[in-house]
Amino acid sequence: DQQVKQNSPSLSVQEGRISILNCDYTNSMFDYFLWYKKYPAEGPTFLISISSIKDKNEDGRFTVFLNKSAKHLSLHIVPSQPGDSAVYFCAASADSNYQLIWGAGTKLIIKP
Amino acid sequence: GAGVSQSPRYKVAKRGQDVALRCDPISGHVSLFWYQQALGQGPEFLTYFQNEAQLDKSGLPSDRFFAERPEGSVSTLKIQRTQQEDSAVYLCASSPQETQYFGPGTRLLVL
Numbered sequence: 085d086q087q088v089k090q091n092s093p094s095l096s097v098q099e100g101r102i103s104i105l106n107c108d109y110t111n112s113m114f115d116y117f118l119w120y121k122k123y124p125a126e127g128p129t130f131l132i133s134i135s136s137i138k139d140k141n142e143d144g145r146f147t148v149f150l151n152k153s154a155k156h157l158s159l160h161i162v163p164s165q166p167g168d169s170a171v172y173f174c175a176a177s178a179d180s181n182y183q184l185i186w187g188a189g190t191k192l193i194i195k196p
Numbered sequence: 197g198a199g200v201s202q203s204p205r206y207k208v209a210k211r212g213q214d215v216a217l218r219c220d221p222i223s224g225h226v227s228l229f230w231y232q233q234a235l236g237q238g239p240e241f242l243t244y245f246q247n248e249a250q251l252d253k254s255g256l257p258s259d260r261f262f263a264e265r266p267e268g269s270v271s272t273l274k275i276q277r278t279q280q281e282d283s284a285v286y287l288c289a290s291s292p293q294e295t296q297y298f299g300p301g302t303r304l305l306v307l
Contacts, residue, residue: 118296127200127301133295173239183241188237
């Protein structure tokens, strides 16, 4: 029973265009959501987060949108750069400082 | 900067061998988490410490897994009598409040 789902195992985007990564969740108790980026042989690196009291959070090229009624969040990267090629994980928590429940990840490939 | 460090980075163990994985969290971070990540999957929660207190160990897969953080800083995850299904990357994260910061992980291969 996957509580956090990333349905696209991979995504290929042209450099300079927008990358949109999607994440769905089932547990209505989740109130804090994070996106992590992971390069091979490294640990996940925190990118951006959003709490359930907001529907949008922006940090430079990265924006996270939260649709609570649809239990859906997305990460937008604009413009996409070659260094953005990595695996992106969506994670959720029912308490902002507690265990994270993770999706399986989406591999983003930025084509030059 | 001093991030979360883990050692060893790679460990090959024979089935039945005991292993110990070390995590050095970011200084001052109260919370510490251990996760297990299988190939092609997201990390799965193992256990959580607040200072030296282990507040949740519900994710530990069996009683062969044991974690400690005796002085509220460095933590050790011990796996006794390793089995092939224990092969995974073991990630440690520390957190001051909300965001968890991860170490590079220890890749364990049990033969």
